[in-house]
Amino acid sequence: xxYIACPGERFERAVYDIVRLVPPGRVTSYGAVARAAGLRxxxxxxxxxxxxxxxxxxxxxxxxxxxxxxxxxxxxxFPEMRRRLESEGVAVHGNRIRNxxxxxxxxxxxxxx
DNA sequence: AGTCTGACCGGGG
DNA sequence: ACCCCGGCCAGAC
Numbered sequence: 294x295x296y297i298a299c300p301g302e303r304f305e306r307a308v309y310d311i312v313r314l315v316p317p318g319r320v321t322s323y324g325a326v327a328r329a330a331g332l333r334x335x336x337x338x339x340x341x342x343x344x345x346x347x348x349x350x351x352x353x354x355x356x357x358x359x360x361x362x363x364x365x366x367x368x369x370x371f372p373e374m375r376r377r378l379e380s381e382g383v384a385v386h387g388n389r390i391r392n393x394x395x396x397x398x399x400x401x402x403x404x405x406x
Numbered sequence: 407a408g409t410c411t412g413a414c415c416g417g418g419g
Numbered sequence: 420a421c422c423c424c425g426g427c428c429a430g431a432c
Contacts, residue, residue, distance in 0.1 A: 367413035
């Protein structure tokens with residue numbers, strides 16, 4: 294499966310497809326998803342897409358996407374995020390993920406795109 | 407059209 | 420490890 298750099302609906306669909314593949318117990322980042330979806334500078338867009346992801350019927354693990362430093366930057370508007378991660382075995386200290394380097398799941402690498 | 411604001415990122419200090 | 424800054428892009432005024 295491969296995605297081409299094309300903004301708009303295609304990009305959004307690619308983002309959804311990728312996020313759905315993040316396994317429980319692992320976490321990825323907005324920027325990493327953006328790059329895998331073909332937009333090098335699309336991190337903010339991914340963030341926006343995640344923030345609206347609760348609206349539709351689409352069911353995706355938005356809690357498994359955090360910022361590039363392993364911090365739960367969304368916990369303010371998405372409080373359940375932390376509990377969901379912990380229930381999957383991800384250790385969180387403050388709002389920061391422990392062993393970030395080990396828990397990090399990079400779509401580009403894991404999915405050979 | 408101009409400006410501000412984000413669930414962002416990388417580099418530099 | 421922390422903070423700051425400039426760059427990034429789309430949406431809301």
